[in-house]
Amino acid sequence: xxxxxxxxxxAGMLLVTAALALLSMLAFMTLGAKGSWAFILSFRGTKLAxxxxxxxxxxxxxxxxxxxxxxxxxxxxxIGFDAMYALxxxxxxxxxxxxxxxxxxxxxxxxxxxxxxxxxxxxxxxxLFSGATRSLHLLMxxxxxxxxxxxxxxxxxxxxxxxxxxxxxxxxxxxxxxxxNADLLGISAVAVxxxxxxxxxxxPTFDVLSLGRESxxxxxxxHHRTVTILLVLIAVLVSVSTALVGPVTxxxxxxxxxxxxxxxxxxxxxxxxxxxxxxxxxxxxxxVILERLFAFNTALSIVIEFVGGLVFIFLLVRGSxx
Amino acid sequence: xxEIRDVTKSYGSSAVVDRVSMTLPAGGLTSIIGPNGAxxxxxxSIVSRLMPMDGGQVLxxxxxxxxxxxxxxxxxxxxxxxxxxxxxxxxxxxxxSFGRYPYSKGRLTADDxxxxxxxxxxxxxxxxxxxxxxxxxxxxxxxxFIAMVLCQDTDYMLFDEPLNNLDMKHAVETMKLxxxxxxxxxxxxxxxxxxxxxxxxxxxxxxxxxxGRLAFEGTPEDMIEPARLQAIxxxxxxxxxxxxxxxxxxxx
Numbered sequence: 001x002x003x004x005x006x007x008x009x010x011a012g013m014l015l016v017t018a019a020l021a022l023l024s025m026l027a028f029m030t031l032g033a034k035g036s037w038a039f040i041l042s043f044r045g046t047k048l049a050x051x052x053x054x055x056x057x058x059x060x061x062x063x064x065x066x067x068x069x070x071x072x073x074x075x076x077x078x079i080g081f082d083a084m085y086a087l088x089x090x091x092x093x094x095x096x097x098x099x100x101x102x103x104x105x106x107x108x109x110x111x112x113x114x115x116x117x118x119x120x121x122x123x124x125x126x127x128l129f130s131g132a133t134r135s136l137h138l139l140m141x142x143x144x145x146x147x148x149x150x151x152x153x154x155x156x157x158x159x160x161x162x163x164x165x166x167x168x169x170x171x172x173x174x175x176x177x178x179x180x181n182a183d184l185l186g187i188s189a190v191a192v193x194x195x196x197x198x199x200x201x202x203x204p205t206f207d208v209l210s211l212g213r214e215s216x217x218x219x220x221x222x223h224h225r226t227v228t229i230l231l232v233l234i235a236v237l238v239s240v241s242t243a244l245v246g247p248v249t250x251x252x253x254x255x256x257x258x259x260x261x262x263x264x265x266x267x268x269x270x271x272x273x274x275x276x277x278x279x280x281x282x283x284x285x286x287x288v289i290l291e292r293l294f295a296f297n298t299a300l301s302i303v304i305e306f307v308g309g310l311v312f313i314f315l316l317v318r319g320s321x322x
Numbered sequence: 323x324x325e326i327r328d329v330t331k332s333y334g335s336s337a338v339v340d341r342v343s344m345t346l347p348a349g350g351l352t353s354i355i356g357p358n359g360a361x362x363x364x365x366x367s368i369v370s371r372l373m374p375m376d377g378g379q380v381l382x383x384x385x386x387x388x389x390x391x392x393x394x395x396x397x398x399x400x401x402x403x404x405x406x407x408x409x410x411x412x413x414x415x416x417x418x419s420f421g422r423y424p425y426s427k428g429r430l431t432a433d434d435x436x437x438x439x440x441x442x443x444x445x446x447x448x449x450x451x452x453x454x455x456x457x458x459x460x461x462x463x464x465x466x467f468i469a470m471v472l473c474q475d476t477d478y479m480l481f482d483e484p485l486n487n488l489d490m491k492h493a494v495e496t497m498k499l500x501x502x503x504x505x506x507x508x509x510x511x512x513x514x515x516x517x518x519x520x521x522x523x524x525x526x527x528x529x530x531x532x533x534g535r536l537a538f539e540g541t542p543e544d545m546i547e548p549a550r551l552q553a554i555x556x557x558x559x560x561x562x563x564x565x566x567x568x569x570x571x572x573x574x
Contacts, residue, residue, distance in 0.1 A: 070409045204428035208420060210410045214372045214403055219474070220396025220424040266410035 010270040013263060017277035024285035025052075031292055048284065050180030053188050054241045055255075055279035060199070061237035062252030063259065063275050067210045067268070068227050069140065072260060073315055075252045079143025081238045082247035083150035084120055088113050089172050090154040094161060098168035106183040106243075114191070114239040121235040125228055173246060181244050188240045195233045202226060206268040248301060250308025255279045257311055323348050324369060324478060324510075329378035331364055338364045340534035341378070348383075348477070350526035351504045351511040355518060357555055360531040362514045363404065366482050369512075370401035382478060396424035400474040402467050402481045408455065414466045415451045418442055421473025441473040445499060461492030468499060479503060481513045485520065493517070497524045518555075522546045523567045530554045546570060 008016075028048055033040045065076045077083075092109070093101045124139060124146070158166055205226050208216050216223050241248070259275035260266075286300050324346040331339040339361040346352055354362045367373040369380050371387040380387045382399050400421075408417075418441055422434040430438075442451055445465040455463055464484065471479055481500065485493045501524050503509045515521045521528050521542070528545040530537040537554055538545060546568040551559050559572035 066409075070407075072409060204423075207410075207428065208423055211408055211420060214367075214401075215406070215408075215420070217372055217392065218370060218396065218401050218403075219420060220391075220393035222392050266412055266416070 008264065010263060010265045010267070014270055014274050014277070017262075017274050017281065021277040021280040021284070024281050024288060027288045028284045031288060046182050046185065047180050047287075049185055049189075050182070050244050051283045051287065052280055053185070053192055054180075054244050055283045056276050057192060057237040057241040058248065058252045059255050059259070059275040059279035060272060061234045061241075062256040063268070063272055064199075064206070064230055065234050066256055067206055068230055070210070070212055072257065073253070073312070074140065075250075075256070076234055076238045077247070077252075078147070079121070079124065079140060080147030080150055081117060081121070081235065082242060083147040083154070084117055085113065085239070085242045085247055086173055087150040087154045088116060090157045090161075090169060093165055093169045093172075094157045098162075098165040102168070106181060107187050110184050110187055110239070110243045113243060114236055117239050118232050118235040121231050122228065125231050184243050188244055191236055191240055195236050198229065198233060202229065203268070206272075207266070210266065210268075246301075248304065250312055251279075251282070251301075251304050253315075254304065254308035254311050255282060257315060323381075323383065324512075325379075325381040326365070326369065327379045327381070329365065329368055329380060330376050331361075331368060331373065332376055337534050339368065339375075342531070342534070342536050343378075344529060344536055344539060346510065346512060346529075347527075348510050349504065349508060351501060351513065351524060352527045352529060353513050353515045353521040353525040354529045354531060355515055355521050355554065356531035356537065361534040362531050363482050365531070366401065366480050366512070366514055367403075370399060370480055371395065372401065372403075393424050396474070396476075398476050399478040399480065400471045400476040402471045402479075402484060404482045404486055406463075406467050411454055411456070413452050413454050414442065414447055414458070414469070417455060417466055418469045418473050421470040421475070424474060437473050437475060441469040444472060445469040446495075460487050461489065461495075464488060464492070464496060465499075468496065472503070476509075478510045478512070481511070483514050483516060485515065485517060493520065500524070518546070518551070518570045518572070522570065542568065 025048060029041070029044050062075050066072050066074060089101075092104070096104065124143060158169065161169065205216075205221050208219050208221050209223070209226065209230075211219075213223050216226075255275055255278050258278050259271050263271045263274050265271075282304065283300070286303060290300050290303070326342055326344050326346070329339055329342050330337060338359075342361070342365060354366070356362050364373065368375045369382075369387065371380075371392075374388070382390075382395065385395065385398065387395060387399075415438065418438050419430060419434075421441065422430060422437060426434050442448055445468055447462060447465055447469060450458060450462060450466075455466060458466065464487075468481075468484065471481075484496055484500070488496060497520055500511050500513060504511045504526070513525075522545075523542075525542055527539065528542055529539045530545065530550070532554055538550055544550075546561055548559055548561055551557065551561075551570060551572075555572075557572050559570050562569050562571060
């Protein structure tokens, strides 16, 4: 396997994945199109834009999270990001009622959720890194525990919720790539562009960060500052993807592991774009297959979570959880 | 010159480094010796700003390590640590290239490329340039990390137990390499060593630490002496002069 992947150059691999991504986008826009093109293009275009944003957000946030944690099996959801999203939604439905929650401007909701998630990650990070023990692993563990707390709180609130309102809530909590939240596309795109701009300026540090904290400091990177900024950006990206389609746990892991595997170099210059292309192929291509082959008989998120879960177990068994 | 002034570091109530003051002059090879838990590695981590100190000050050529910008310091001082665990799958060349980061921020110039090639050749890894780190033996890996420090081309180079896990041949080769850094390139090399005979044979100066404090410092002639070694290590030993070097027999 290694010998196979080494024969192709990193740039070649990027070209291949980019071509596949373009192909799946093209297929998504054109296959089985009947009727007015104006309608099809705007209807499918919205969905496509949403999926591309989600693919980008999840791929980039997972890869960067793995880079700063020095671990290839972690995803942002491990420090409770998705659990926090679920709790926010639950509290909102609980406090305002289903009708009230639906009446709130989704853009306002998005801003509040993003702010809460960024605040949460910064607080967690500051609290754990300014003390005597500066351990990313401690951060992870506290994140896992807090994630558990958030989940328990959510399920407690959900139990005492009115059943009708619970149905509304459940609908919000399931990841669905079919019902991309179109109201949020604009603001999500703005957030993603802003994040990308900052990432672009930090880009040279990514490879150095993957050497670990001490080596990065030794090479002159302001580790604490850079990692704090990156965690904030990751929080924004996770918020974008959860706000658009809902929480997805294993998708990031699936895409990131594949990207690390097939990229013949560990350089972020190649791994990041390849991961984004793979995410687009998986999401958009998967959606095409689902719509055309299975005629909507199943949900893409279920398939992705199933495959992603298998990959996760495979990685664990193979012992690559370093 | 590295000036260490009253540096203190404690975990809870126990001080690991306890008000240590010393001056490491520019040039030459200085060994830091001492028993386990004497605070040698901690001191080295503090000097190279990997670990914050609880009190005191470290100046490298007059630059305070706690306040100087990271990239400025990275062009003056480099460190090779004991455990170099890297998640990313890197080739020797990739790793050594990182040594140029303080200068080029990831965009390698022709000058950088030349530095990289020279460093790899210098540690004798020319044939393994494109091998991945996990395909190398312990000694080769160690030399790859030394090449990275070499590539960083700083005036001060710190090594934390670079001989760990090396066999005789590789240990000797590594020490000779460090010696040449001082002799051929005029670098200031500071090495934490456990093997007293390596310290005796290769150092210009030896600094001994014990219980977080500076115990003794001096030339190998001053330091390699039964009474001093007894005071540092609590071990009875005999010192033999073999040619110009003094060897310590602590085995019996």
